[in-house]
């Protein structure tokens with residue numbers, strides 16, 4: 001087990017966005033983190049990467065207390081691919097990677113190698129010198145992923161990395177994520193595309209109104225939901241209800 005989250009809670013004023021969520025992530029797996037709009041996925045990710053300080057609950061990484069909101073060194077174990085693109089339009093793809101690499105503490109030869117690896121990984125070598133504002137949506141998403149992963153973190157947190165991309169870029173992202181898993185890396189993966197989660201994830205957690213309502217692989221989740229053999233979308237709707245959330 002790599003990461004264990006116990007009774008995590010966070011409120012924005014009186015709005016309890018995460019309400020006692022508990023789950024764990026195994027080393028080397030792609031862990032799907034699913035839930036309707038407003039379920040608390042991004043808020044949970046923000047606590048895991050130290051952007052927000054949880055009001056209660058605890059996190060361990062490799063069995064040790066993990067407090068990225070107060071310990072800078074802890075943050076270095078994580079990479080984040082945020083829901084909103086975090087790329088600089090005025091910089092080239094290579095400059096974006098160099099800049100983020102420096103923030104992550106890479107320099108010299110190590111930085112150069114990491115940047116070249118990331119450009120190859122994201123299929124952007126030929127466009128590395130172009131300003132990112134000239135990139136397509138798919139290219140920006142691929143760069144966003146490569147930036148989060150540049151320092152090869154223990155755990156990579158991906159918040160809806162395939163929004164607005166075409167099937168080619170989506171497929172490229174899938175292959176990239178599978179490649180990372182083959183390399184023994186661990187990923188938390190958020191998406192609203194259920195067939196994507198079913199294809200890609202080793203296990204899936206379903207978050208609803210700030211609480212985990214089920215965890216397992218697609219097959220065991222269907223059994224837990226009382227609809228054996230059903231696909232993940234049916235299971236998701238059964239467990240989270242059919243009413244609109246926003």
Ligand SMILES: Nc1ncnc2c1ncn2[C@@H]1O[C@H](COP(=O)(O)OP(=O)(O)OP(=O)(O)O)[C@@H](O)[C@H]1O
Nearest residue numbers: 012015017035036037038039040041042043044083
């Ligand atoms: N900065 C904020 N201030 C106040 N409320 C917030 C803030 N960010 C999120 N919320 C609220 O907290 C709840 C959880 O939001 P969060 O963004 O974590 O959900 P999510 O599961 O990531 O949703 P989505 O699938 O739409 O990205 C929602 O009700 C949302 O409106």
Ligand SMILES: [Mg+2]
Nearest residue numbers: 041042083159
């Ligand atoms: Mg979100």
